[in-house]
Amino acid sequence: LVEWAVCAVVLLCTMSATASSTGPEGDREKEYTNMWIAEIRGGEHVARRVARDLGYNYGGQADVFEDHYVLTRDDHPEVSKRSSIHLTRSLQDLDEVKWAEQQSVVVRSKRGFIPRPPEEEVEEQQQSEPRSSRHQDLMKLLNNMYGGKIGGSFSASGSTKPNSAAHSKPSTNNKPHSTKSTSTFSTKPSSTSLNTYKGVTKHVECLSSKTSAYQSLFNDPLWPNEWYIQDYRTQDMPVMDLNVVPVYKMGITGKSVTIAVVDDGLEHGHPDLVGNFVASLSYDMGSDKPGSTPDPSTSHPNSHGTKCAGEIAMVANNNKCGVGIAYNSKIAGIKVLGKRSVDYVEAKGLVYRLDKFDIYSNSWGPSDDAMTMEKVGRMSALSFEKGSTQGRQGKGAIYVFAGGNGRHLTDNCACDGLVNNVYTIAIASVSQRGKIVYYSERCTAIFAAAYSGGNSYDEKVATIDLNGKCTTSFSGTSAAAPLATGIIALTLDANPKLTYRDVMHLITMSAEVAPLADNGDIWYKNGRGFWVSNDFGFGLLNGENMVNLAKTWKNVPKKNTCIVSVKLDNPQYITVGETANVEFQTVACQDTKNDAVYYLEQVEVTSTVQYPYRGALSMTLKSPAGTKSTLLETRPKDSNKDGLKEWTIKTLHNWGENPKGTWEIEVKANALTGVRAASGYVLEFTISFHGTKDMPAHYSQRRKYSGFRLSNGKTSEV
Numbered sequence: 018l019v020e021w022a023v024c025a026v027v028l029l030c031t032m033s034a035t036a037s038s039t040g041p042e043g044d045r046e047k048e049y050t051n052m053w054i055a056e057i058r059g060g061e062h063v064a065r066r067v068a069r070d071l072g073y074n075y076g077g078q079a080d081v082f083e084d085h086y087v088l089t090r091d092d093h094p095e096v097s098k099r100s101s102i103h104l105t106r107s108l109q110d111l112d113e114v115k116w117a118e119q120q121s122v123v124v125r126s127k128r129g130f131i132p133r134p135p136e137e138e139v140e141e142q143q144q145s146e147p148r149s150s151r152h153q154d155l156m157k158l159l160n161n162m163y164g165g166k167i168g169g170s171f172s173a174s175g176s177t178k179p180n181s182a183a184h185s186k187p188s189t190n191n192k193p194h195s196t197k198s199t200s201t202f203s204t205k206p207s208s209t210s211l212n213t214y215k216g217v218t219k220h221v222e223c224l225s226s227k228t229s230a231y232q233s234l235f236n237d238p239l240w241p242n243e244w245y246i247q248d249y250r251t252q253d254m255p256v257m258d259l260n261v262v263p264v265y266k267m268g269i270t271g272k273s274v275t276i277a278v279v280d281d282g283l284e285h286g287h288p289d290l291v292g293n294f295v296a297s298l299s300y301d302m303g304s305d306k307p308g309s310t311p312d313p314s315t316s317h318p319n320s321h322g323t324k325c326a327g328e329i330a331m332v333a334n335n336n337k338c339g340v341g342i343a344y345n346s347k348i349a350g351i352k353v354l355g356k357r358s359v360d361y362v363e364a365k366g367l368v369y370r371l372d373k374f375d376i377y378s379n380s381w382g383p384s385d386d387a388m389t390m391e392k393v394g395r396m397s398a399l400s401f402e403k404g405s406t407q408g409r410q411g412k413g414a415i416y417v418f419a420g421g422n423g424r425h426l427t428d429n430c431a432c433d434g435l436v437n438n439v440y441t442i443a444i445a446s447v448s449q450r451g452k453i454v455y456y457s458e459r460c461t462a463i464f465a466a467a468y469s470g471g472n473s474y475d476e477k478v479a480t481i482d483l484n485g486k487c488t489t490s491f492s493g494t495s496a497a498a499p500l501a502t503g504i505i506a507l508t509l510d511a512n513p514k515l516t517y518r519d520v521m522h523l524i525t526m527s528a529e530v531a532p533l534a535d536n537g538d539i540w541y542k543n544g545r546g547f548w549v550s551n552d553f554g555f556g557l558l559n560g561e562n563m564v565n566l567a568k569t570w571k572n573v574p575k576k577n578t579c580i581v582s583v584k585l586d587n588p589q590y591i592t593v594g595e596t597a598n599v600e601f602q603t604v605a606c607q608d609t610k611n612d613a614v615y616y617l618e619q620v621e622v623t624s625t626v627q628y629p630y631r632g633a634l635s636m637t638l639k640s641p642a643g644t645k646s647t648l649l650e651t652r653p654k655d656s657n658k659d660g661l662k663e664w665t666i667k668t669l670h671n672w673g674e675n676p677k678g679t680w681e682i683e684v685k686a687n688a689l690t691g692v693r694a695a696s697g698y699v700l701e702f703t704i705s706f707h708g709t710k711d712m713p714a715h716y717s718q719r720r721k722y723s724g725f726r727l728s729n730g731k732t733s734e735v
Contacts, residue, residue: 022204040343048122051093052076054361054396055108055117056085063113071107072173087361096122096357101512106143118395120359126384127281127354127502128419128495139435160195169407196359196661227538233261237331239339239479242489244449245468245500246342253721255531257451259467259500264507269564271343271506272511276329277374278499279366280322280381283350287323289338289481290348293330296375298349300365303358304687309350320483323382324491326350327481328499329506338487339479342503343510349374354381360394366729367400367416371408375509376415378502385423385458387654390631393434401440405517413517415509417502419725420445420493421458430460431649437462439619439707442505442521445553446497449475451532451612453539458492460669461646463554465528469496469661497652504560512567521618523571525587525672527563528556531725538729545673546719549651551647554669557711579614579676579706588698591628596685604675605706614708616716617671621705622648626684628697635685641678646670653689660697673716674704695713
């Protein structure tokens with residue numbers, strides 16, 4: 018750090034040229050570093066000259082980003098509460114400099130389990146249908162099956178602490194062992210037929226057998242605890258688990274796939290991970306050195322990345338902990354969390370060894386505080402584009418993200434730039450009971466859902482923990498995303514020729530609604546026949562469905578993007594309780610040769626709305642096919658005074674539709690308790706239609722679903 022005396026002089030001299038720091042979209046106070054990233058034309062010699070002339074240290078090219086350079090200053094604090102706008106402008110004013118930005122510290126949330134306030138949990142228990150008897154039956158079953166006690170941490174050898182009787186003693190050889198149970202379960206499956214199946218209130222409520230059909234498949238002690246991939250059904254019931262065991266029986270286990278867990282590091286020596294860990298691909302971005310060992314901490318152990326990695330790649334049949342979803346995949350850690358991080362550090366992590374990694378699994382994001390609205394940093398945006406177009410020999414790396422844990426705070430993922438990026442796959446959580454989870458954020462950018470547990474009485478996810486231990490208490494959307502990563506790894510193992518967009522299409526064609534149908538009026542069918550939901554995207558991931566489709570999959574046509582600017586003749590005035598309606602017609606570039614979109618994939622809506630209390634705004638979008646989706650919901654805690662400034666929201670709910678015709682956007686200024694009446698203006702929109710000119714081969718037939726009956730009485734076709 019620069020000496021305090023020098024810092025004081027610098028601050029005094031530059032006070033008039035600096036700006037008070039506000040966070041993303043003005044949400045929090047930022048911290049600024051002494052690092053700049055600049056895009057400079059002309060190559061290295063020009064970048065060196067610019068640095069020398071303006072008093073910067075030349076730090077070389079910014080990793081894999083062509084024409085981007087790292088510049089630092091010795092006369093500037095390593096971290097400051099004020100941005101040095103005058104220094105940034107001195108760079109931007111040069112003809113050779115296309116863009117420059119002072120790097121600021123980013124605040125990141127690991128999206129693990131968030132304990133629910135006891136009063137809310139009690140209220141939900143009372144509203145359950147019927148809560149008491151069902152919960153007793155559930156706990157009786159689980160306790161009988163798992164030796165009387167579930168949860169807690171276990172050693173990797175299979176012995177339990179404090180409950181040493183939680184599992185049968187593992188066999189000493191490497192063959193699957195048989196575990197027999199004398200447990201009984203009183204709840205009987207619904208008598209409704211498959212065609213009208215209503216969905217479940219608990220994952221285990223459809224049990225009629227004493228044990229899972231897969232109970233003895235592996236000898237790992239926590240294998241029985243992996244309820245989300247066990248099969249307790251009778252033959253007349255739809256699949257209720259993530260359905261990956263049938264994939265294993267095809268000989269598909271992820272062996273050809275390499276995965277990066279971008280997080281706070283991995284315990285590379287863990288006995289249930291070491292067999293699949295690739296040390297040579299692991300890197301600490303913050304320290305800029307090889308390795309991914311978690312930082313030591315007594316208050317908040319950095320076990321998050323280790324747990325995520327275990328879900329994906331725990332070694333099977335080794336008598337240790339559990340079984341990873343893609344248990345023969347290779348895995349490495351890219352460490353970006355733990356110390357101060359900036360956009361550039363994260364961006365490097367998202368394209369690190371792009372020649373080796375197939376999937377980048379991310380269970381983190383901006384703060385889930387219902388106040389933050391953070392765009393993807395410029396460098397990270399470049400990473401997503403580069404990775405998706407150049408990764409996997411041009412087929413595109415897959416970026417999986419956790420959907421967010423702030424629902425109980427009124428947060429929603431429409432305000433998360435990472436989730437709303439067109440190159441990412443965001444995953445929501447669903448409870449063991451097939452229900453919406455109190456913390457899992459909803460928005461139109463959610464692709465699908467995976468089980469990860471909800472309240473304290475729900476089972477959670479089994480995985481590894483620090484110091485060679487195991488755990489059955491991992492949860493949050495952090496736990497859902499790695500399960501999705503594992504299923505995608507199995508899919509790529511089945512068909513390595515898939516592009517990143519093929520993977521997205523496969524999710525839309527394979528995820529199931531039936532296990533999640535009993536959740537109220539959250540599902541609707543779009544103009545292409547896809548069932549969609551803000552809570553669960555296209556449904557619960559189904560490994561066998563996805564892999565079977567992948568085996569004979571024909572790659573989707575190349576993607577086109579048609580950008581439509583919606584300029585208002587006059588800004589539309591809105592005040593509390595009023596709605597601004599904006600209609601526009603488009604041919605979606607169908608009158609052009611190169612950019613025409615006939616079959617939608619993703620739609621981006623970028624809006625600018627002036628309003629003095631951002632959290633009071635909500636927004637809907639209606640397509641020519643009649644699909645009306647909620648893009649933005651109110652966030653009462655979000656008191657930002659600037660409204661929406663070129664904020665982009667992604668929707669998947671028009672997937673497969675023809676965009677040609679009249680679209681309608683509604684922006685409402687809602688009344689919020691304790692918030693004074695206000696007014697503002699809707700200024701402009703830019704709509705980006707992503708899709709194809711040619712019809713994808715799998716659209717020759719409509720999507721078919723396992724039969725279900727929704728809570729609202731609507732029924733899908735069978």
